[in-house]
Amino acid sequence: STMSVSAADTGECGRSIKQIDRESVHKICSGQVIGDLASVVKELVENAIDAGATCVEVTMRDFGLKAVEVVDNGTGIMPTNFQALALPHHTSKLTSFDDLAAVTSFGFRGEALGSLCSVGTLLVVTRHVSCDMASALLFDAAGNLASTTPISRQVGTTVTVTKLFERFPVRLKEYTANKKRELAKVLSVLHGYCLISTNVRIRCFHQCGIGNKVELLRTEGNSSLRANCTNVFGSDFVRGLADVSFSHPETGIKVEGLISRRSGAGTNACGRSAPDRQFWFVNGRPADLPRNSKTVNHSFHSVARNRYPAFVFSVTVPQGSADINVTPDKRTILLQDEQYDAICASLTVTHCSRPHLFFIFGGTHAHPLAGRT
Numbered sequence: 001s002t003m004s005v006s007a008a009d010t011g012e013c014g015r016s017i018k019q020i021d022r023e024s025v026h027k028i029c030s031g032q033v034i035g036d037l038a039s040v041v042k043e044l045v046e047n048a049i050d051a052g053a054t055c056v057e058v059t060m061r062d063f064g065l066k067a068v069e070v071v072d073n074g075t076g077i078m079p080t081n082f083q084a085l086a087l088p089h090h091t092s093k094l095t096s097f098d099d100l101a102a103v104t105s106f107g108f109r110g111e112a113l114g115s116l117c118s119v120g121t122l123l124v125v126t127r128h129v130s131c132d133m134a135s136a137l138l139f140d141a142a143g144n145l146a147s148t149t150p151i152s153r154q155v156g157t158t159v160t161v162t163k164l165f166e167r168f169p170v171r172l173k174e175y176t177a178n179k180k181r182e183l184a185k186v187l188s189v190l191h192g193y194c195l196i197s198t199n200v201r202i203r204c205f206h207q208c209g210i211g212n213k214v215e216l217l218r219t220e221g222n223s224s225l226r227a228n229c230t231n232v233f234g235s236d237f238v239r240g241l242a243d244v245s246f247s248h249p250e251t252g253i254k255v256e257g258l259i260s261r262r263s264g265a266g267t268n269a270c271g272r273s274a275p276d277r278q279f280w281f282v283n284g285r286p287a288d289l290p291r292n293s294k295t296v297n298h299s300f301h302s303v304a305r306n307r308y309p310a311f312v313f314s315v316t317v318p319q320g321s322a323d324i325n326v327t328p329d330k331r332t333i334l335l336q337d338e339q340y341d342a343i344c345a346s347l348t349v350t351h352c353s354r355p356h357l358f359f360i361f362g363g364t365h366a367h368p369l370a371g372r373t
Contacts, residue, residue, distance in 0.1 A: 060186065
């Protein structure tokens, strides 16, 4: 059978098919990259860590409606990059699609700062390690550099976004009505970066009006996943987690992390009532792996019905074997089928002679539930 095509699809309704102007394209695409306050914070924190920062400080004023500010002590931005800094699809991370397989940074699309210009007002204050002075850079809505002013600052970068979503009235109204929930989403997103970013101190503050800044979250630049987890969720939470470390030689996959103990001390003994603290990372990048989560949860249910394990799993796969360019937020990562299966086979919760723990085994110890789900 043939598919019917409407007049609107072919331009036969009296209108000509024309290219959308660049300004409209920029606004439409920016709305996909920056959809809420959490995505603003995510993009700026990623930029800070990519710049080699060991200290990142996030401040939201009046739930981000007044301003969002991210301060870092990274290498700063070279003056030769000022003009192109916020232009759409301008990046230092790659030059062609072929470079994507070797990308190790969080960002690579060249969309973040340009999108922020479209949804708010962007001010960047930066000092590169090679410079004696900092520069304050103000950008227009299209990402063009509008002004440059010399200013004093230590090496690093401060990015401030104001007037967020004022050009998108429907989104602004929705955000204003749900600002507390949106703030909670920011913390949920930050949890991932706080957990996986070792040797990086991350702090998050909120300030209402002219009141004092309230610290919502902090890590101490720890060198281990467990120590970061203690900073984020507390020592009692971490006491209920067992360490996990194994590899799958056939696929080159390695998994390290933490998972709920079967019993004993800690708030996570015998798991939790909801899968609300389950974190995946692939090659250091926060990710969603629902297929593997389902396997872990299902296996856990076999010994703790209606309970869900808390876990933090850092998965390392061979470079170039995962597709990270799937969605704008880069959380959806496509792996090869055998890689999914290898993770599922290894991430099987199994009893051992020490009944107060859950251990993770692969190979001959795999649970029958392992495999594709």
